[in-house]
Amino acid sequence: xxxxxxxxxxxxxxxxxxxxxxxxxxxxxxxxxxxxxxxxxxxxxxxxxxxxxxxxxxxxxxxxxxxxxxxxxxxxxxxxxxxxxxxxxxxxxxxxxxxxxxxxxxxxxxxxxxxxxxxxxxxxxxxxxxxxxxxxxxxxxxxxxxxxxxxxxxxxxxxxxxxxxxxxxxxxxxxxxxxxxxxxxxxxxxxxxxxxxxxxxxxxxxxxxxxxxxxxxxxxxxxxxxxxxxxxxxxxxxxxxxxxxxxxxxxxxxxxxxxxxxxxxxxxxxxxxxxxxxxxxxxxxxxxxxxxxxxxxxxxxxxxxxxxxxxxxxxxxxxxxxxxxxxxxxxxxxxxxxxxxxxxxxxxxxxxxxxxxxxxxxxxxxxxxxxxxxxxxxxxxxxxxxxxxxxxxxxxxxxxxxxxxxxxxxxxxxxxxxxxxxxxxxxxxxxxxxxxxxxxxxxxxxxxxxxxxxxxxxxxxxxxxxxxxxxxxxxxxxxxxxxxxxxxxxxxxxxxxxxxxxxxxxxxxxxxxxxxxxxxxxxxxxxxxxxxxxxxxxxxxxxxxxxxxxxxxxxxxxxxxxxxxxxxxxxxxxxxxxxxxxxxxxxxxxxxxxx
Numbered sequence: 001x002x003x004x005x006x007x008x009x010x011x012x013x014x015x016x017x018x019x020x021x022x023x024x025x026x027x028x029x030x031x032x033x034x035x036x037x038x039x040x041x042x043x044x045x046x047x048x049x050x051x052x053x054x055x056x057x058x059x060x061x062x063x064x065x066x067x068x069x070x071x072x073x074x075x076x077x078x079x080x081x082x083x084x085x086x087x088x089x090x091x092x093x094x095x096x097x098x099x100x101x102x103x104x105x106x107x108x109x110x111x112x113x114x115x116x117x118x119x120x121x122x123x124x125x126x127x128x129x130x131x132x133x134x135x136x137x138x139x140x141x142x143x144x145x146x147x148x149x150x151x152x153x154x155x156x157x158x159x160x161x162x163x164x165x166x167x168x169x170x171x172x173x174x175x176x177x178x179x180x181x182x183x184x185x186x187x188x189x190x191x192x193x194x195x196x197x198x199x200x201x202x203x204x205x206x207x208x209x210x211x212x213x214x215x216x217x218x219x220x221x222x223x224x225x226x227x228x229x230x231x232x233x234x235x236x237x238x239x240x241x242x243x244x245x246x247x248x249x250x251x252x253x254x255x256x257x258x259x260x261x262x263x264x265x266x267x268x269x270x271x272x273x274x275x276x277x278x279x280x281x282x283x284x285x286x287x288x289x290x291x292x293x294x295x296x297x298x299x300x301x302x303x304x305x306x307x308x309x310x311x312x313x314x315x316x317x318x319x320x321x322x323x324x325x326x327x328x329x330x331x332x333x334x335x336x337x338x339x340x341x342x343x344x345x346x347x348x349x350x351x352x353x354x355x356x357x358x359x360x361x362x363x364x365x366x367x368x369x370x371x372x373x374x375x376x377x378x379x380x381x382x383x384x385x386x387x388x389x390x391x392x393x394x395x396x397x398x399x400x401x402x403x404x405x406x407x408x409x410x411x412x413x414x415x416x417x418x419x420x421x422x423x424x425x426x427x428x429x430x431x432x433x434x435x436x437x438x439x440x441x442x443x444x445x446x447x448x449x450x451x452x453x454x455x456x457x458x459x460x461x462x463x464x465x466x467x468x469x470x471x472x473x474x475x476x477x478x479x480x481x482x483x484x485x486x487x488x489x490x491x492x493x494x495x496x497x498x499x500x501x502x503x504x505x506x507x508x509x510x511x512x513x514x515x516x517x518x519x520x521x522x523x524x525x526x527x528x529x530x531x532x533x534x535x536x537x538x539x540x541x542x543x544x545x546x547x548x549x550x551x552x553x554x555x556x557x558x559x560x561x562x563x564x565x566x567x568x569x570x571x572x573x574x575x576x577x578x579x580x581x582x583x584x585x586x587x588x589x590x591x592x593x594x595x
Contacts, residue, residue: 001311001312001315001316001424001425002049002053003048003049003053003056003118003119003308003311004049004311005041005044005045005046005048005049005115005118005119006115006307006360007038007041007042007044007045007115008554009357009360010041010111010114010360010364011034011037011038011041012541012554013360013361013364013538014034014037014107014108014111014364015034015037015038016541016542016544016545017361017537017538017541018107018361018364018365018368020032020034020037020105020107020368021033021034023105023371023372023375026371026372026375026376026377027103027375028103028104028105028371028375029105029371029375031102031103031104032104032105032108037108040093040104040108040112041108041111041112041115043088044090044111044112044115044116045115047084047085047088047090047116048115048116048118048119048120049119051081051084051085052081052116052119052120052123052124053119053120054077055075055076055077055078055081055120055123055261056119056120056121056122056123056261056425056428057425057428058075058076058077058261059074059075059078059120059122059123059260059261060122060258060260060261060428060431060432061260062075062076062260062261063075063260063261064202064253064260064261064262064263065253066201066250066252066253066263070201070249070250070251071201071203071250072201072202072203072250072253072263072265073203074202074203074204074261074263075260075261078123078204078261079203079204081123082123082126082156082204082205085127085156086155086156086157089102090112090116090127091127091130091131091154091155091156092154092155092156093108093109093112094106094108094109094131095131095134095150095154096138096150096154099138099146099150099151099153099154100150100151100154100155101154105367105368105371105375106367106370106371107364107367107368107370107371109367110296110300110363110364110367111364113128113297113300113304114300114303114304114307114360114363115304117300117301117304117305118304118305118307118308119308120261121259121301121304121305121432121433122259122260122261122262122432123261123262124301125198125199125259125262126159126199126202126204126262127156128294128297129159129160129161129162129198129199129294130153130156130158130159130160130199131160131293132160132162132290132291132293132294132297133153133160133161133162133209133211133290134150134153134154134160135289135290135293136162136211136228136277136286136287136289136290137149137150137153137211137230137277138150139286139289140228140277140278140286140289141230141277141278145230145275145277148236148240149209149230152207152240153209156205157205157206157207158205158206158207158208158209158232159199159202159204159205159207159208159209160208160209160210160211161197161198161199161200161208161209161210161211161267162197162210162211162287162290162291162294163178163194163197163200163210163211163212163213163231163267163269164176164194164213164287164291165194165195165196165197166178166192166193166194166195167193167195171441171442171445173213173223173226173284174221174222174223174226176192176213176214176215176226177192177215178190178191178192178193178194178212178213178214178215178269179191179192179214179215179216179217180214180215180216180217180227180229180274181216181217181271182216182217186275187273187274187275188214188216188229188273188274188275188276189271189272189273189274190212190214190229190231190248190269190271190272190273190274191269191270191271191272192214192269193266193267193268193269194212194266194267194269195254195266195267196254196264196439197210197250197264197265197266197267198262198263198264198265199262199263199265200250200263200264200265200266200267201233201249201250201263201265201267202263206234206242207232207233207234207236207242208232208233209230209231209232209233210230210231210232210233210248210267211228211229211230211231211277211287211290212228212229212230212231212269212274213226213227213228213229213283213284213287214226214227214229214269214274214283215227216280216281219280219281220281223284224281225281226281226283226284227276227278227279227280227281227282227283228276228277228278228282228283228284228286228287229274229275229276229277229283230274230275230276230277231246231248231269231272231273231274231275232246233245233246233248234246235273246272246273247269247270247271247272247273248267248268248269248270248272249267249268249270250263250265250266250267250268251266251267251268252265252266253265253266254266256435257431257434257435258428258430258431258432258433258434258435259432259435291440291441292389292393294440295393295394295396295397295440295441295446296363296366296367296370296393296396296397298397298401298436298439298440299363299393299396299397299399299400299401300363300400301401301404301433301436302397302400302401302402302403302404302405302433302436302437303356303359303360303363303400303404304404305404305405305407305408305429305432305433305436306352306355306356306359306403306404306405306406306407306408306433307356307360308425308429309352309407309408309411309412309425309426309429309430309433310349310352310353310356310407310411312411312415312424312425312426312429313348313349313352313410313411313414313415313426314340314349316339316414316415316418316419316424317338317339317340317345317349317414318338318340319338320338320339320416321334321335321336321337321338321339322336322337322338322339323336323337323339323342324336324337325337325341325342326342326343339414345414347568348410348411348413348414349414350561350564350568351406351407351410351568351569352407352410352411353561353564354535354561354562354564354565354568354569355403355407355531355565355569356407357538357558357561358531358532358534358535358538358562358565359400359403359531359534361534361537361538362392362396362400362530362531362534363396363400365534365537366388366389366392366393366396369384369385369388369389369392370385370389371385372385373385373386373389384465387457387458387461387462387465388462388465388466390454390457390462391450391454391455391457391462391463391466392530394441394446394447394449394450394454394523395446395450395523395526395527395530397440397441397443397446398443398446398447398450398520398523398527399523399524399526399527399530400527401433401436401437401443402437402443402524403527404433404436405430405433405434405436405437408426408429408430408433409430411426411429411430412426412427412429412430414426443520443523444519444520446523447519447520447522447523448515448516448519450519450522450523450526451504451508451515451516451518451519451522451523452515452519455501455504455505460501460505463501467494467497467498470490470491470494470529470533471494473487473490473533473536473537474487474490474491474494477536477540482543482547483536483539483540483543485563485566486532486535486536486539486540486562486566487536489532489535489536489566489570490529490532490533490535490536492570492573493528493529493532493570493573494529494532494533496525496529496573496574496577497525497526497529497573499577500518500521500522500525500576500577500580500581501522503518503580503581504518504522504580507583511583511584513583513584513587513588514583514584516584517580517582517583517584517587517588518579518580518581518583518584521576521577521579521580522576522580524572524576525573525576525577525580528569528570528572528573528576529573531565531569532565532566532570535562535565535566538558538562539558539559539562542555542556542558542559543555543559546559
């Protein structure tokens, strides 16, 4: 069951919905004309389909292997695929030209990342984490550090990691105990153990650059005393090449439920040599540059695994003969009909399709705002774009991974008993996707971040801006009868989200447990509203194509799927609103010993 990169859908969203060409006057966008972007994505799709996808099952079955000399071997074929990726320049798409990158907008890189993650999630994590580390050094590094590390990381000769979690602390980083002792030469000696370090050791690159959170002796307790350090596996020599081996080592690999092709390492720092990144006691702020990028990337992973699982389920449903259609045989010359004729199978496939197509646009729309935050000369546009990136990141990470896993589960259900075996890919997609709900901050933490921090930031400016944008779209298109269904649905969803937001403002302050109890339902209500807006944008673009004489069923099919979303998925907003308004009383009433 081969994976097929959804290039056509990406091109439609970027060209016809987001109108990428209108930003041609901005830095980076001049080189991202849609004709060029289409060619890039077509070639990227071929790489994902032809090189990465065939290795997905191999990586799952073989996994990574740790040796007693603290080295790690990746699955068969990964090294050659990595070489091809580097030679093709794929890792450099969204990096700065000053350090060897192509400087294309991040929105293009998100489209490519979705395809690589669908084809092989475990493999795609290696370059994804390196780009995150690159971004942190770009943000906080000295010119000397940028010159030394970034060109090698942009070319992916050197990999990057983030070392946050320790055995005794995950989400609560204030509990970390890894220490940093300053040295006379300006370096630091780092000592401590970090766990769950993706790509912490591998045989793909000549060096690994660890970004390590640690506490300098005498620093304040809690998160206010955390600093960030660059700790290379091999300390660069005078020529900038890997030199002396640092005293940082992978002392084991985790045995995991999924993503077996990615090395999840236990990293031991034994007075390893590190260099301060940024300023003392401000490491968490810099690390969040990397974490926020990673969280958006995890949202991509959730959608990507859902897409791959959906494709496999569709192929199985078209081939598998079982029973007869309730309205009469659809395959009269055969012994039974393909199961895609059965309404409940259609329900699972349509749920997936309606979520994935709008979720894809939600990711691209948000990534485009990230580009505008960095590239627009208009201060108002930059402010709004920054606001949206902060507001939408927890929604995309939490909502799309929850839904991506649900889609993977439904895809296994479509496969029936076959899906529970390893003869079909459904099991791997489900296992690989499950981590996306956990790492880079569990989805419960994302929901708390949304209601506890992002809503209140700058007096609620971001969410009010989002409401105003939706109101503007509704007003602008109120007289278009062809869009009435989508406009009315969007207005209704926005009204429920606004009601929920005001409820949180009134009741969350009075009792913080109310905010905590409502947070997951609020995140899902926000996600559904976001998807409703995306479907309205898609319907408008598809309708314009049809009105212009386009007879390709691609556009008419968009409207069919969008209507299904409104009829079958959007009513969930009522349930989420009703649940969140019950508050925390029933949730917190049972004493702990009664569980």
